[in-house]
Amino acid sequence: xxxxxxxxxxxxxxxxxxxxxxxxxxxxxxxxxxxxxxxxxxxxxxxxxxxxxxxxxx
Numbered sequence: 308x309x310x311x312x313x314x315x316x317x318x319x320x321x322x323x324x325x326x327x328x329x330x331x332x333x334x335x336x337x338x339x340x341x342x343x344x345x346x347x348x349x350x351x352x353x354x355x356x357x358x359x360x361x362x363x364x365x
């Protein structure tokens with residue numbers, strides 16, 4: 308991850324995958340507890356809380 312959060316669009320672009328594939332990847336990471344899924348407006352953000360904690364300490 309480049310940022311402490313990501314969106315489906317970022318994964319699509321960075322990995323060159325379809326929207327459906329990017330959504331599946333991120334939803335699985337959220338289901339596994341690695342990311343927290345937050346709905347904001349019409350989109351979802353996937354937040355890496357552990358990375359946020361690391362960045363706060365620096």
